Amino acid sequence: MSVQPKLEIINLGDELLIGIRENGHLAYLGDQLTRFGLEVQRNLVIRDNPEDIKRFFKDSWDQNDIVITTGGLGPTSDDLTRETIASLLNLELEFHEEIRQRIEDRFTKMGRTMTDNNLKQCYLPKGAVELVNQFGTAPGIFLKKDGKILIMLPGPSQELRPMWNKRVIPLLEEEGMNFTDQAYLQLRTYGLGESALESRLNPILESIEGLRVSFCFHHGIVDLRLSSPNGGLSTEEIEKIGEQCRIELGDDFVCYGHHSLAKIAFDQMRGVEKTLAIAESCTGGLLSDAFTNIPGASKIFAGGVVCYNNDAKIEMLDVPESILTQHGAVSAECAVAMVTGVAERFSTDYGLSITGFAGPGGGTPENPVGTIYLGYYSQVGVWSQKLVFSGERLTVKERAVHAALDFLRRKLIRYRVEDFLAAVGTSR
Amino acid sequence: MSVQPKLEIINLGDELLIGIRENGHLAYLGDQLTRFGLEVQRNLVIRDNPEDIKRFFKDSWDQNDIVITTGGLGPTSDDLTRETIASLLNLELEFHEEIRQRIEDRFTKMGRTMTDNNLKQCYLPKGAVELVNQFGTAPGIFLKKDGKILIMLPGPSQELRPMWNKRVIPLLEEEGMNFTDQAYLQLRTYGLGESALESRLNPILESIEGLRVSFCFHHGIVDLRLSSPNGGLSTEEIEKIGEQCRIELGDDFVCYGHHSLAKIAFDQMRGVEKTLAIAESCTGGLLSDAFTNIPGASKIFAGGVVCYNNDAKIEMLDVPESILTQHGAVSAECAVAMVTGVAERFSTDYGLSITGFAGPGGGTPENPVGTIYLGYYSQVGVWSQKLVFSGERLTVKERAVHAALDFLRRKLIRYRVEDFLAAVGTSR
Numbered sequence: 001m002s003v004q005p006k007l008e009i010i011n012l013g014d015e016l017l018i019g020i021r022e023n024g025h026l027a028y029l030g031d032q033l034t035r036f037g038l039e040v041q042r043n044l045v046i047r048d049n050p051e052d053i054k055r056f057f058k059d060s061w062d063q064n065d066i067v068i069t070t071g072g073l074g075p076t077s078d079d080l081t082r083e084t085i086a087s088l089l090n091l092e093l094e095f096h097e098e099i100r101q102r103i104e105d106r107f108t109k110m111g112r113t114m115t116d117n118n119l120k121q122c123y124l125p126k127g128a129v130e131l132v133n134q135f136g137t138a139p140g141i142f143l144k145k146d147g148k149i150l151i152m153l154p155g156p157s158q159e160l161r162p163m164w165n166k167r168v169i170p171l172l173e174e175e176g177m178n179f180t181d182q183a184y185l186q187l188r189t190y191g192l193g194e195s196a197l198e199s200r201l202n203p204i205l206e207s208i209e210g211l212r213v214s215f216c217f218h219h220g221i222v223d224l225r226l227s228s229p230n231g232g233l234s235t236e237e238i239e240k241i242g243e244q245c246r247i248e249l250g251d252d253f254v255c256y257g258h259h260s261l262a263k264i265a266f267d268q269m270r271g272v273e274k275t276l277a278i279a280e281s282c283t284g285g286l287l288s289d290a291f292t293n294i295p296g297a298s299k300i301f302a303g304g305v306v307c308y309n310n311d312a313k314i315e316m317l318d319v320p321e322s323i324l325t326q327h328g329a330v331s332a333e334c335a336v337a338m339v340t341g342v343a344e345r346f347s348t349d350y351g352l353s354i355t356g357f358a359g360p361g362g363g364t365p366e367n368p369v370g371t372i373y374l375g376y377y378s379q380v381g382v383w384s385q386k387l388v389f390s391g392e393r394l395t396v397k398e399r400a401v402h403a404a405l406d407f408l409r410r411k412l413i414r415y416r417v418e419d420f421l422a423a424v425g426t427s428r
Numbered sequence: 429m430s431v432q433p434k435l436e437i438i439n440l441g442d443e444l445l446i447g448i449r450e451n452g453h454l455a456y457l458g459d460q461l462t463r464f465g466l467e468v469q470r471n472l473v474i475r476d477n478p479e480d481i482k483r484f485f486k487d488s489w490d491q492n493d494i495v496i497t498t499g500g501l502g503p504t505s506d507d508l509t510r511e512t513i514a515s516l517l518n519l520e521l522e523f524h525e526e527i528r529q530r531i532e533d534r535f536t537k538m539g540r541t542m543t544d545n546n547l548k549q550c551y552l553p554k555g556a557v558e559l560v561n562q563f564g565t566a567p568g569i570f571l572k573k574d575g576k577i578l579i580m581l582p583g584p585s586q587e588l589r590p591m592w593n594k595r596v597i598p599l600l601e602e603e604g605m606n607f608t609d610q611a612y613l614q615l616r617t618y619g620l621g622e623s624a625l626e627s628r629l630n631p632i633l634e635s636i637e638g639l640r641v642s643f644c645f646h647h648g649i650v651d652l653r654l655s656s657p658n659g660g661l662s663t664e665e666i667e668k669i670g671e672q673c674r675i676e677l678g679d680d681f682v683c684y685g686h687h688s689l690a691k692i693a694f695d696q697m698r699g700v701e702k703t704l705a706i707a708e709s710c711t712g713g714l715l716s717d718a719f720t721n722i723p724g725a726s727k728i729f730a731g732g733v734v735c736y737n738n739d740a741k742i743e744m745l746d747v748p749e750s751i752l753t754q755h756g757a758v759s760a761e762c763a764v765a766m767v768t769g770v771a772e773r774f775s776t777d778y779g780l781s782i783t784g785f786a787g788p789g790g791g792t793p794e795n796p797v798g799t800i801y802l803g804y805y806s807q808v809g810v811w812s813q814k815l816v817f818s819g820e821r822l823t824v825k826e827r828a829v830h831a832a833l834d835f836l837r838r839k840l841i842r843y844r845v846e847d848f849l850a851a852v853g854t855s856r
Contacts, residue, residue, distance in 0.1 A: 015644040017468040019459025020651060022450040026473065031447025040445040042484065045454065045471035056470065075623045076643055115623050135818050156645065158819035195503040195543050215504055216443040217584065223448060278734070284720025285713030288734040292712025295788055295821065303740040305733050306706070306716040312731040312774055316744070346740055360723055390563050391586035393723060 005065035005177075007033065008041050010057065012048040012072040012081050013155060024157050025070040031258075032164065037183030038066075039229075048072045053084040061088075065148055071155035073138035075117040082123065082141070085152070089145060091125040099130060103137045131167040135159045142171050149175065184227035185242045190220055190261065190406045191252040197222050204244050208233070211241065219395075220402040221254070221261070251410055261405035262290040268412040269300045269350065276408075277346035278304035279317055279338040281329065282358040282372070287401045302346040307338070317341030330355050330367050332375075332384040339375030340382055350412075351377030354404050358396045372400045374407045383411065433493035433605075435461065436469050438485065440476040440500040440509050441583060452585050453498040459686075460592065465611030466494075467657075476500045481512040489516075493576055499583035501566035503545040510551065510569070513580070517573060519553040527558060531565045559595040563587045570599050577603065612655035613670045618648060618689065618834045619680040625650050632672050636661070639669065647823075648830040649682070649689070679838055689833035690718040696840040697728045697778065704836075705774035706732035707745055707766040709757065710786040710800070715829045730774040735766070745769035758783050758795050760803075760812040767803030768810055778840075779805030782832050786824045800828045802835045811839065 009029055016023050026043050033040055044060065046052045048071060060067050072081025086093050099122040107114040121138050124130060131140030131151075136159040141152035151168055153160045169179050189197060194217045201224070205213055210232020216223045224245065226238050233241075246253045255264055269276060278301075280287045288304035291297050305316050310329055313319040318341040319334060327333040335353050343351030356372035363369040370389045375382065385407055389399045437457055444451050454471050461468055472488065474480045476499060488495050500509025514521050527550040535542040549566050552558060559568030559579075564587040569580035579596055581588045597607050617625060622645045629652070633641055638660020644651045652673065654666050661669075674681045683692055697704060706729075708715045716732035719725050733744050738757060741747040746769040747762060755761040763781050771779030784800035791797040798817045803810065813835055817827045 013644075014642050016454065017458050017471060018462035018642075018653075019455045019457070020644045021646055022452050022455040024450050026444065027447045027450040029447070030445050034446040042475075042480070043445060043471075043473035045473075047470075052470070076626050112621075112624075115627055117623055117626065158823040161820065193540075195545055196540075198504050198545065199543055214442050216441075216448045218449055225446075282720070283717075284725070285708075285716030285732060285734065286720075288713030289711075289717060292710070292714075292734070292736065292825075293822065297712070298736045301736050303733065303735045303737065303744065304713060305744070306713065306720070306731045308720065308726045308729050308731045315775075316731065316733070316773065345744065347743075392589065394721065395586040397720075 005038065006041055006063065007038055007066040007068070008060045008064045009043045010060055010067060010069045011043070011045045012053070012069060013045075014047050016045050016071075017047060025153075025155075025160060028157065028161060029068060029070075029164070034184070035182050036177070036179050038177070048079060048081060050080050050084045053081060054088065057085060058088055061148065061150070066151070067148070068151045068153065070153045070160060073121065073140070073152065073154045075115070075121055075137065079120075081152070082120070082125075085150075086125040089125065089143075089150075091127065091143075091145075093123040094126050096122050096124055096130065099124075099139055102132070102139075106137060129171070131163050133159050134162055134166070140167065142168065184225050185238050186257055187224045187226070187242055187245055187249070188254040188257070188259070189222050189224060189249055189252050190254050190402070190409075192222060192249075193217075194222055197224065201245055201248065204241065204248060208241065211238075219398045220406070251413060254406075254409065260290065260293070261402055261409060263294055265405055265408045265412060266291065266294050266297065266300055268409065274349040275300050275302050275346075276350045276352065277302045277342045277348040279307065279342035279351065279353040279375075280304065281307055281313075281338075281355045283354050283356075283397050283400050283404075284308070286397055287352070287354055287404055290401055290405060302348050305342055305345075313338065317345065328364070328367075330357055330362075330364075330371060330373060332373050332386060335373035335375035335384045336382050339377040343377040349379060350408070351375070352404055352408050353377075354400050356396075356400060358393045358400070360393060370396050372396070372403065374400075374404050376407055376411050378411065433466065434469055434491065435466055435494040435496070436488045436492045437471045438488055438495065438497045439471070439473045440481070440497060441473075442475050444473050444499075445475060453581075453583075453588060456585065456589060457496060457498075457592070462612070463610050464605070464607050466605070476507060476509060478508050478512045481509060482516065485513060486516055489576065489578070494579070495576070496579045496581065498581045498588060501549065501568070501580065501582045503543070503549055503565065507548075509580070510548070510553075513578075514553040517553065517571075517578075519555065519571075519573075521551040522554050524550050524552055524558065527552075527567055530560070530567075534565060557599070559591050561587050562590055562594070568595065570596065612653050613666050614685055615652045615654070615670055615673055615677070616682040616685070616687070617650050617652060617677055617680050618682050618830070618837075620650060620677075621645075622650055625652065629673055629676065632669065632676060636669065639666075647826045648834070679841060682834075682837070688718065688721070689830055689837060691722055693833055693836045693840060694719065694722050694725065694728055696837065702777040703728050703730050703774075704778045704780065705730045705770045705776040707735065707770035707779065707781040707803075708732065709735055709741075709766075709783045711782045711784075711825050711828050711832075712736070714825055715780065715782055715832055718829055718833060730776050733770055733773075741766065745773065756792075756795075758785055758790075758792075758799060758801060760801050760814060763801035763803035763812045764810050767805040771805040777807060778836070779803070780832055780836050781805075782828050784824075784828060786821045786828070788821060798824050800824070800831065802828075802832050804835055804839050806839065 072079050104114045128141045128143040138154040140163050143150040210228050212227045214225045278288050285306050291301040307313040310324050319337040323333045335355050339351040339353035353375035357363045357369045359369035372387045374385045389396045500507050532542045556569045556571040566582040568591050571578040638656050640655045642653045706716050713734045719729040735741040738752050747765040751761045763783050767779040767781035781803035785791045785797045787797035800815045802813045817824045
């Protein structure tokens with residue numbers, strides 16, 4: 001195995017090509033591999049039939065040191081990957097009684113009977129190691145042959161991910177690969193577009209030889225990754241460049257690494273033992289959900305209210321009816337009333353609110369579709385912010401959630417100042 | 429152009445290979461194309477650098493009738509797709525003043541200044557048609573050459589999707605392609621695993637020549653797609669087979685087509701002008717969000733409460749403290765109290781609740797991590813259901829949301845019976 005092995009991922013499954021499901025496997029494995037310096041050369045998504053596997057697998061196998069496949073290991077008659085790849089590699093399939101037993105036990109535990117079509121899952125190519133599947137019937141396959149490695153993983157992500165973490169990484173470590181040290185430095189930013197960010201950082205980044213810079217925009221966040229794939233720069237040198245960028249960016253710098261905006265705000269509040277409640281309308285629960293994706297969220301997140309009509313805003317959040325009639329539900333006044341109401345109802349230190357028109361319906365000349373009002377509540381005051389996003393309904397929702405989390409993050413950076421002012425009894 | 433053109437999708441972008449983002453473009457385009465009978469032969473995800481584009485694009489172009497690329501059209505210096513592909517096709521790039529004007533107008537509208545690096549977006553390969561970008565700066569490209577079609581789309585999905593719908597489909601229709609009639613019949617089911625579904629439908633499906641059957645499992649939903657790619661079966665014959673399957677499946681049949689479980693429940697309630705409120709804990713807003721993804725949701729969805737701690741359940745949902753101390757927050761009793769409280773607070777006809785342990789923390793010997801209690805409220809009574817899911821936190825959340833929506837759907841099927849009983853004053 002070379003120091004920098006060539007690696008490809010092949011995702012099998014008609015369902016990926018016909019749009020039933022996003023290819024989360026590539027995102028997951030790509031992230032896992034890249035963090036530890038293994039580069040994915042290319043990704044292929046092909047149909048799960050013997051002809052296409054024959055047409056494309058062999059080329060991947062010949063051109064690379066490691067090939068990872070996902071999918072095609074299920075019990076239905078259209079899953080033929082195991083058989084086809086074993087035949088391409090001139091390997092026989094062998095029946096494993098211990099796999100049959102495990103599958104039967106699993107069915108028994110669920111109160112179901114094992115069906116005959118599960119029996120095909122008990123066969124592995126000769127010489128392969130079973131990757132035990134903790135959350136499903138299909139075992140994975142780890143095979144060393146001709147100095148190369150083949151890793152075959154099951155399609156459902158709740159089976160694939162634990163298998164990768166618990167079974168595959170230890171086996172790759174045995175082959176001398178390093179899954180401890182990260183291979184690049186990521187700066188997560190919010191507030192600048194991709195080209196504005198590049199222009200702003202260009203004076204720092206443009207003249208450095210051996211530095212690889214890449215950008216990625218996702219719903220308002222722009223990630224900047226710094227690495228030196230040819231080893232021209234040391235880790236310390238890259239960290240020093242990262243620090244220069246961080247200082248240049250000021251509050252537009254969110255964090256190093258992969259934390260979500262919700263996680264950053266969560267850590268800010270947890271450090272000072274404060275609590276948060278959320279009121280939202282057009283984002284419909286997505287803002288609350290961003291917090292509850294964090295394990296241990298209940299330490300700071302008391303709860304939220306989704307108020308989709310005016311009666312609910314009055315009843316659940318004590319929004320005065322006069323605000324709704326005078327200013328409407330999409331207004332700075334309503335965002336402020338919602339956030340005040342929810343923080344008082346849940347007795348929390350902070351509150352965050354969103355109201356707006358996500359589209360396609362709604363909107364007024366003054367507040368067209370895509371208009372969002374944010375509200376922020378703390379012990380020392382209440383603020384609101386107006387934003388306008390373009391795009392379709394789901395995009396506007398995602399952007400609004402990120403904007404609200406960033407609004408909270410920036411306000412919390414000022415926390416110590418506010419706290420001091422509140423303690424000495426000075427109002428702003 | 430042949431009747432069934434060969435088509436590949438190439439997604440460009442390091443960010444897809446290094447796991448910053450899921451490949452939503454493949455899912456979106458795959459779905460769009462498949463619905464109208466265009467099959468994606470294969471999908472390639474490659475890095476956005478001239479070497480890899482040279483290595484892989486030409487082969488795709490040579491082997492197919494239509495090639496669709498996504499990404500690599502941005503203004504930053506690492507976006508070189510336009511230049512490399514034009515050179516591979518021996519086409520010059522031409523500057524288009526009308527594109528520069530559009531980009532400048534866009535910046536002016538947003539109160540920003542156009543930066544010089546946007547100028548590269550004004551160049552198109554000679555002979556190409558501009559695909560006007562309504563939501564971003566990068567124009568798309570539509571090019572006919574040597575009897576083939578090249579379609580180049582921008583990376584952000586809020587730009588790509590409207591461009592596909594409004595610009596590309598009309599141009600493909602001009603080439604004689606049909607974007608009106610759907611090419612397969614999909615039955616969406618819930619309640620059976622993939623292999624149980626196959627075993628149950630096998631007596632109907634196994635002996636039919638020329639029928640293609642495919643299954644896909646996503647968070648408890650199993651989709652069954654019936655088609656006849658070689659034209660052996662007529663639309664009417666496939667519909668007749670679908671009807672046989674629908675009858676065999678009973679309440680496990682959800683719908684024909686692509687509707688979400690939330691949309692199905694929405695339609696059931698909207699047809700009878702009823703309203704719904706939601707109370708959730710471990711799913712943290714995701715259940716409410718499922719409804720608010722439906723345009724016009726406010727017609728039935730009054731709102732929801734996310735109660736992440738016990739105080740919030742008492743204060744916001746009137747859950748009796750004695751239930752929390754005697755049975756705990758994860759119990760059938762609590763699910764019932766939550767759903768009753770939320771329906772009464774929001775004054776709705778129906779209520780739906782979820783409480784459970786999504787993991788990784790929490791859980792008791794009786795209710796381990798993955799245990800979920802659902803609650804359903806209607807005018808004629810309140811019901812609960814216990815379920816146990818395996819998998820990681822986000823998986824458990826997704827599965828719980830689908831299970832709650834399916835619980836609601838099955839209860840609403842019985843709506844007319846309940847309504848009749850309520851009207852004549854009979855309790856069950």
